[in-house]
Amino acid sequence: MPRSRAQRKADTLALLRTEVDCWVASADEMENAHLVPLSHYWDGAALVLATPRSSPTATNLLRAGVARVGVGPTRDVVLVDGRVTEGLDDATADAHTEHTGFDARTEPGDYVYLRVTPTEIRAWREANELSGRLLKGVGGVGVRSCIRASCRPLRA
DSSP states (O other), rough: OOOOOOOOOOOHHHHHHHEEEEEEEETTOOEEEEHHHHHEEEOOSSSSEEEEETTTHHHHHHOOOOEEEEEGGGGEEEEEEEEEEEEEOOHHHHHHHHHHHGGGGGGSSOOOEEEEEEEEEEESGGGGGGGGGGEEETTSSSSSSSSSTOOSSSSS
């Protein structure tokens, strides 16, 4: 039996808050796909990622300004499409470090923090949840993280 929309939203928020790893998809200027695993931190409004500035991932995401991120296992997936921006404050970098166990600020080389602010969030477990998988869409409410049905911030 598919979960209710309210249960799916609660489960999605829990997964975003507790999972550490995600898959980040991007494409280069020739539209060649690139997929890498990265650690993330959910700050209540966006996924925060850290990667070397010279990596294909950072290059692609900063050039395109958009990302697709998959969080969770195959049978409990959250798929986030969002706008990418660079940089964040020290408190958020500290929270990223605490959540992921990785402090990009102490790594050799030039790392960049990227925020992926959702424009759409989809979540499903099995085929019986495919029809209701769109939990959040931009619609007429702007980029603010919200669930289309409630138009409230995507926070607990």
